Amino acid sequence: MQTAPFFGVTRHRINIDGEGIVTLACFGGCPLRCSYCINPRCFEDTGKWKKLSTEQLYEQTKIDNLYFLATGGGITFGGGEPLLRSDFIREFRELCGDQWHLLVETSLNVPANHVTALLPIINHWIVDVKDMNPDIYKAYTGKENTQVIENLKILTENGLNKHVTIRLPLIPNFNTEEDRQNSLAQLKEWGFEEFDLFDYKIKQ
Numbered sequence: 001m002q003t004a005p006f007f008g009v010t011r012h013r014i015n016i017d018g019e020g021i022v023t024l025a026c027f028g029g030c031p032l033r034c035s036y037c038i039n040p041r042c043f044e045d046t047g048k049w050k051k052l053s054t055e056q057l058y059e060q061t062k063i064d065n066l067y068f069l070a071t072g073g074g075i076t077f078g079g080g081e082p083l084l085r086s087d088f089i090r091e092f093r094e095l096c097g098d099q100w101h102l103l104v105e106t107s108l109n110v111p112a113n114h115v116t117a118l119l120p121i122i123n124h125w126i127v128d129v130k131d132m133n134p135d136i137y138k139a140y141t142g143k144e145n146t147q148v149i150e151n152l153k154i155l156t157e158n159g160l161n162k163h164v165t166i167r168l169p170l171i172p173n174f175n176t177e178e179d180r181q182n183s184l185a186q187l188k189e190w191g192f193e194e195f196d197l198f199d200y201k202i203k204q
């Protein structure tokens with residue numbers, strides 16, 4: 001049985017991390033180091049995370065089964081980086097069955113095998129691409145975005161464009177509205193249709 005570290009499991013998130021009533025399950029650990037990380041807890045000492053097996057998470061979350069079924073909700077896996085736990089998520093799908101909606105909030109900056117493993121079982125992908133410009137991306141996250149681009153192509157090649165929401169933040173001191181519009185144009189050209197444009201608020 002798969003186990004994984006979590007830094008938070010939060011019930012009753014309504015229309016925030018996906019449609020309907022959702023439980024947000026946040027895995028510890030992330031390969032990126034975004035300058036304004038929204039979840040710095042994912043870098044805490046691993047001893048502070050709670051380890052759960054797939055069965056323990058299912059037992060903990062099934063209390064909301066009726067809410068999930070009535071509202072089209074389910075579990076949103078965030079983090080940190082949930083795609084690094086693709087084996088855990090696949091095993092969780094076997095336990096919860098087909099009716100719950102499973103979402104991932106991901107940077108897609110992971111080896112492609114994790115994406116392909118999840119293609120058949122994820123209902124919706126929320127992808128935080130940051131910025132498509134490689135230099136901006138590297139300055140902000142500390143990593144290249146070649147893997148992100150490869151994985152976006154995997155999603156389009158598998159006809160999943162309608163099941164993807166792309167987050168495009170305006171990141172103070174790193175990109176401009178013009179950069180963001182360039183990212184938007186490129187992604188629209190690749191067939192993506194749903195975007196979430198928002199501004200990071202930082203303390204100056």
Ligand code: SF4
Nearest residue numbers: 030032034037038080
């Ligand atoms: S991808 Fe998310 S969790 Fe990881 S460093 Fe960036 S903001 Fe933080």
